[in-house]
Amino acid sequence: MQLESETRLAKAAHTRRQLMAASCALLGAAAARGQEARVAPADSGLLENWSVDSALAYYHEDGRIQAIEPVVNIAKLFADGQALNFNVTFDSLTGSSPNGALTSRSAQTFASPSGKSSHAYTTAPGQLPVDPHYQDDRIAVGGNWTLPVTRVDQLSVGAKLSDEHDFFSVTLDASIAHDFNEKNTTLSLGISEEFDSLQPIGGAPVPGSDYALFEKTGHKSKNGVGALLGVTQVITRNWVSEFNVSVDRFKGYLNDPYKITSIIDSAGNTTGYEFESRPDQRTRKSAYWENRVALGGQVSTGLSLRYMRDDWGVRSDTAQLHLRWSFSNRERYVEPTFRWYRQTAANFYTPFILNTEALTTAYEASDSRLGAFHALTYGLKYAQKLPGLGGREESEFSVRVEYYQQTFNVRTPTPAALQGLDLYPGLKAALVQVGWRF
Amino acid sequence: MTFKQVSILCLLSSTVISSGCASLGVKPWQRDVLAREDMRLDANPLDAAIDDHMYFSKEASSGGRSFAGGGCGCN
Amino acid sequence: MADKASNAPDEALSLEPRGEDLLAICFTAMASPCEVLLPSTTAPTAALELGTLVAQEAWRVEKKFSRYRSDSVTAWIHENRGTAIEVDRETASLIDFAGQCFELSGGLFDVTSGVLRYAWKFDGSDRIPERAAVARLLPRVGFNKLQWRSPRLLLPDGMELDFGGIGKEYAVDRAYDSLAVRCSAPFLINFGGDLRANRSPPHGPWQVGIERPDTDRRATMILDLNHGALATSGDSRRFLLKDGVRYGHILDPRTGWPILHSPRSVTVAASSCTEAGLLSTLALLQGARAREFLEEHGVRYWLLQ
Numbered sequence: 039m040q041l042e043s044e045t046r047l048a049k050a051a052h053t054r055r056q057l058m059a060a061s062c063a064l065l066g067a068a069a070a071r072g073q074e075a076r077v078a079p080a081d082s083g084l085l086e087n088w089s090v091d092s093a094l095a096y097y098h099e100d101g102r103i104q105a106i107e108p109v110v111n112i113a114k115l116f117a118d119g120q121a122l123n124f125n126v127t128f129d130s131l132t133g134s135s136p137n138g139a140l141t142s143r144s145a146q147t148f149a150s151p152s153g154k155s156s157h158a159y160t161t162a163p164g165q166l167p168v169d170p171h172y173q174d175d176r177i178a179v180g181g182n183w184t185l186p187v188t189r190v191d192q193l194s195v196g197a198k199l200s201d202e203h204d205f206f207s208v209t210l211d212a213s214i215a216h217d218f219n220e221k222n223t224t225l226s227l228g229i230s231e232e233f234d235s236l237q238p239i240g241g242a243p244v245p246g247s248d249y250a251l252f253e254k255t256g257h258k259s260k261n262g263v264g265a266l267l268g269v270t271q272v273i274t275r276n277w278v279s280e281f282n283v284s285v286d287r288f289k290g291y292l293n294d295p296y297k298i299t300s301i302i303d304s305a306g307n308t309t310g311y312e313f314e315s316r317p318d319q320r321t322r323k324s325a326y327w328e329n330r331v332a333l334g335g336q337v338s339t340g341l342s343l344r345y346m347r348d349d350w351g352v353r354s355d356t357a358q359l360h361l362r363w364s365f366s367n368r369e370r371y372v373e374p375t376f377r378w379y380r381q382t383a384a385n386f387y388t389p390f391i392l393n394t395e396a397l398t399t400a401y402e403a404s405d406s407r408l409g410a411f412h413a414l415t416y417g418l419k420y421a422q423k424l425p426g427l428g429g430r431e432e433s434e435f436s437v438r439v440e441y442y443q444q445t446f447n448v449r450t451p452t453p454a455a456l457q458g459l460d461l462y463p464g465l466k467a468a469l470v471q472v473g474w475r476f
Numbered sequence: 477m478t479f480k481q482v483s484i485l486c487l488l489s490s491t492v493i494s495s496g497c498a499s500l501g502v503k504p505w506q507r508d509v510l511a512r513e514d515m516r517l518d519a520n521p522l523d524a525a526i527d528d529h530m531y532f533s534k535e536a537s538s539g540g541r542s543f544a545g546g547g548c549g550c551n
Numbered sequence: 552m553a554d555k556a557s558n559a560p561d562e563a564l565s566l567e568p569r570g571e572d573l574l575a576i577c578f579t580a581m582a583s584p585c586e587v588l589l590p591s592t593t594a595p596t597a598a599l600e601l602g603t604l605v606a607q608e609a610w611r612v613e614k615k616f617s618r619y620r621s622d623s624v625t626a627w628i629h630e631n632r633g634t635a636i637e638v639d640r641e642t643a644s645l646i647d648f649a650g651q652c653f654e655l656s657g658g659l660f661d662v663t664s665g666v667l668r669y670a671w672k673f674d675g676s677d678r679i680p681e682r683a684a685v686a687r688l689l690p691r692v693g694f695n696k697l698q699w700r701s702p703r704l705l706l707p708d709g710m711e712l713d714f715g716g717i718g719k720e721y722a723v724d725r726a727y728d729s730l731a732v733r734c735s736a737p738f739l740i741n742f743g744g745d746l747r748a749n750r751s752p753p754h755g756p757w758q759v760g761i762e763r764p765d766t767d768r769r770a771t772m773i774l775d776l777n778h779g780a781l782a783t784s785g786d787s788r789r790f791l792l793k794d795g796v797r798y799g800h801i802l803d804p805r806t807g808w809p810i811l812h813s814p815r816s817v818t819v820a821a822s823s824c825t826e827a828g829l830l831s832t833l834a835l836l837q838g839a840r841a842r843e844f845l846e847e848h849g850v851r852y853w854l855l856q
Binding site: 091092093095097107109111127129174176178198200202204205207209211219220222223228230232234236264266270271272273274275276278280282284286294322324325326328330332338342344346348352354356362364368371379381384407408413419438440442444465467469471473 | 502540
């Protein structure tokens with residue numbers, strides 16, 4: 039392979055010389071005086087046109103939350119390699135959200151987080167308790183600036199703001215990347231810092247306190263810092279790979295202020311509830327490996343793997359696979375995707391508390407997101423290039439659907455009295471998205 | 477394997493990869509396939525962002541490809 | 552070259568300032584806007600004189616080799632198909648050059664491929680010709696079918712010679728040479744995007760805008776040109792679209808059908824405009840391998856997919 043390309047190169051150099059000689063012969067002696075062109079991209083100069091990438095997604099969970107999320111991202115590239123990027127996301131959620139309590143054989147009544155009597159709700163026997171008045175609108179803006187520092191080094195800084203009625207977040211990040219080995223290898227290092235401010239409706243509950251007492255305190259906050267080290271490597275002409283290790287640590291009020299845990303007796307009756315209580319620190323580490331492989335001119339595939347563990351006892355594995363099939367000179371493509379995910383439960387996860395047990399740990403939470411489950415996602419995307427509108431280059435229109443399903447694996451033995459009830463129904467959700475890029 | 481073992485193994489592999497690079501990688505004129513739109517590691521950034529948001533609000537893990545912070549109140 | 556019905560090119564020159572440091576002498580030739588850029592310190596009479604030199608060379612090459620003019624050398628060669636004729640030195644050099652390009656490109660660059668336009672009309676519609684119609688024209692294509700021994704040429708019946716593929720770039724170089732002996736000031740000659748400069752003006756390099764480099768297809772790139780030539784070959788404006796397949800107007804003379812998957816445009820930098828134009832055309836003829844071809848040959852290029 040090496041020898042073949044060297045021979046090709048030698049042949050090409052010979053051909054080039056012959057072409058130059060032919061031009062000289064045509065143009066005469068004057069041409070022989072001409073030197074090689076001296077030309078380079080200009081150092082500065084704003085390029086025309088922003089490129090815009092937009093999408094509208096609709097998310098729907100079976101019997102639970104639904105959400106609409108429009109996103110717009112605009113980018114501008116400068117001749118010297120600098121790049122600017124702005125994005126705006128808006129999402130609006132409504133529906134029913136599980137409050138963490140356990141299904142019971144009797145009806146259960148809950149106060150709304152705000153304490154308003156009109157928003158109190160009752161759950162029928164045998165049903166999973168959900169708050170039917172869940173509503174949240176969020177707006178987020180972000181920006182990023184990339185600056186080539188040398189021919190092989192690049193600096194990138196970014197900021198993000200997100201605002202909802204009960205949560206406000208600011209994130210700052212910076213990273214540097216260094217190319218070497220003829221740009222076959224890139225090493226990156228990045229750090230990020232996040233500041234979150236929580237103003238839960240009705241106040242933030244004292245962790246672990248009795249639900250009926252409704253002890254609330256003022257607003258809370260949490261901060262996180264993260265670091266990421268990555269290597270991107272071109273392996274062959276058709277295969278590029280990226281490997282990242284990252285760590286992050288969050289400190290502060292890490293509880294979900296709206297979630298409660300059921301306290302039950304030996305007969306399976308719910309005797310009370312308490313607000314969840316999580317540690318005020320969480321450290322997560324992850325290793326991530328992504329690959330893109332071209333299988334010929336029309337097809338490419340990607341596989342990524344991620345391993346994560348944190349000091350709450352959660353460990354997770356993720357595998358994602360996609361295949362892109364392009365048609366019509368790459369003007370259209372179809373892309374099926376598949377994702378497999380599995381996580382173990384946090385140490386202090388418990389779907390309920392037995393009132394006969396002394397509390398063995400200081401912490402407890404029954405939020406299903408901290409439980410043990412596996413999830414599968416099946417997706418399909420179709421995209422097509424459209425001729426340019428109004429003098430602009432062509433654009434791309436796409437439509438994507440995804441089906442996401444969580445299945446729970448709870449180890450805690452079910453109390454005899456509650457056998458037969460579907461205590462951990464899992465989750466089924468669908469996503470439909472249309473996109474337009476120009 | 478513990479996280480520590482996994483990441484040491486992977487960092488070692490990447491060191492080997494980086495130092496053994498005379499045989500790994502392509503010449504500048506062989507980057508035609510890599511320049512294709514579908515071969516970019518961030519080929520569909522908006523899809524990834526929407527998916528990441530969905531997974532962040534339903535699972536205990538986030539990040540990997542980039543920073544793990546969610547920046548929203550959904551978890 | 553000249554895509555016009557009339558025989559008399561519009562022989563008018565205009566003088567206009569270009570920013571603070573340059574002035575331009577503008578005219579039309581070979582159906583393209585042409586200009587000569589000189590420092591603004593040049594006296595208007597001198598500028599017009601130099602501009603006229605360039606314009607006259609452009610019109611001379613156009614009149615001599617245009618296949619649309621009844622008084623061109625090309626027309627005369629076509630009138631004398633089937634008989635041996637003796638061509639002048641300049642035409643002989645061009646035919647020699649065309650022959651060398653034919654050999655070096657393995658038959659992809661072929662000045663006898665013009666007859667294929669009788670089957671292919673690139674008007675943006677979906678009317679692609681029938682295989683039989685193209686096949687009927689193929690026997691009339693092939694530089695190797697000419698009997699050429701400089702300066703004697705025998706063009707067989709049914710064949711045509713078309714210098715349109717290299718004419719504009721050749722004109723730039725000829726005009727450059729005639730200006731360079733008369734003018735020691737920095738200048739840039741630009742015939743519709745094929746250009747060449749002798750050296751930078753005092754205020755800095757010549758700033759040339761190229762539409763859409765390969766880094767971002769929606770952006771314009773500015774190049775700083777000190778000296779040398781740039782030529783662009785492109786495929787974007789003339790094509791046919793049928794069943795989702797795009798048939799560009801660059802045809803493979805060996806099959807009579809368009810080269811598939813070529814980039815939309817290629818811009819090449821070289822010491823002469825002829826060489827740059829040839830390399831950009833050859834790159835387009837490589838289809839999907841255009842970028843590899845340019846890299847292998849060590850060419851400075853900018854490519855738009």
